[in-house]
Amino acid sequence: xxxxxxxxxxxxxxxxxxxxxxxxxxxxxxxxxxxxxxxxxxxxxxxxxxxxxxxxxxxxxxxxxxxxxxxxxxxxxxxxxxxxxxxxxxxxxxxxxxxxxxxxxxxxxxxxxxx
Amino acid sequence: xxxxxxxxxxxxxxxxxxxxxxxxxxxxxxxxxxxxxxxxxxxxxxxxxxxxxxxxxxxxxxxxxxxxxxxxxxxxxxxxxxxxxxxxxxxxxxxxxxxxxxxxxxxxxxxxxxxxxx
Numbered sequence: 001x002x003x004x005x006x007x008x009x010x011x012x013x014x015x016x017x018x019x020x021x022x023x024x025x026x027x028x029x030x031x032x033x034x035x036x037x038x039x040x041x042x043x044x045x046x047x048x049x050x051x052x053x054x055x056x057x058x059x060x061x062x063x064x065x066x067x068x069x070x071x072x073x074x075x076x077x078x079x080x081x082x083x084x085x086x087x088x089x090x091x092x093x094x095x096x097x098x099x100x101x102x103x104x105x106x107x108x109x110x111x112x113x114x115x
Numbered sequence: 116x117x118x119x120x121x122x123x124x125x126x127x128x129x130x131x132x133x134x135x136x137x138x139x140x141x142x143x144x145x146x147x148x149x150x151x152x153x154x155x156x157x158x159x160x161x162x163x164x165x166x167x168x169x170x171x172x173x174x175x176x177x178x179x180x181x182x183x184x185x186x187x188x189x190x191x192x193x194x195x196x197x198x199x200x201x202x203x204x205x206x207x208x209x210x211x212x213x214x215x216x217x218x219x220x221x222x223x224x225x226x227x228x229x230x231x232x233x
Contacts, residue, residue: 036224043121043208044159044224090158102149103210103222107158 023091138209
């Protein structure tokens with residue numbers, strides 16, 4: 001079965017330090033991978049995506065993610081965390097470019113950045 | 116980027132009443148919209164796929180007679196929670212795919228609707 005795993009419920013990091021939010025996936029075929037961020041009582045905001053090409057993807061707000069096919073991972077990273085980065089982060093995968101294909105989400109990781 | 120709106124943002128209702136939630140794509144056309152449900156501090160669970168001009172496709176375990184979905188136009192999908200009960204209290208989020216801009220299945224999400232059933 002297709003799935004996305006975010007092994008950490010919460011990640012704590014001090015402001016200014018690098019952060020990593022982990023994501024691994026299990027799909028058949030080539031995945032389309034996404035990261036979204038959610039602030040309290042808000043919908044999801046798109047951060048970045050991997051479709052094909054360069055394994056290192058740069059996205060919004062200074063975030064980046066690296067696609068690693070051999071490890072089936074797509075970890076989210078940022079060189080220097082901000083307090084305002086504190087939010088709930090979701091990794092998601094799509095199996096197809098077809099319009100009727102929904103995203104499969106991981107359970108989410110709460111990022112807490114302390115000042 | 117494309118914008119998706121939801122209305123209302125928050126609704127409180129009595130048990131047994133029906134509640135309608137609207138999802139609109141404001142600056143693009145969406146033949147397909149998705150409805151998700153999210154419990155506190157949990158992931159989004161796909162409820163159904165809403166297709167313009169045809170019946171919605173529901174995920175296993177989602178009652179189609181309880182969660183009525185209508186996708187009457189290319190910019191509007193509605194989710195009606197019929198005879199709502201306290202266990203239906205949740206955060207409902209819709210998403211839409213821009214057929215022109217949205218390559219590679221990129222989806223744009225609405226801000227969500229917080230439903231509380233008393």
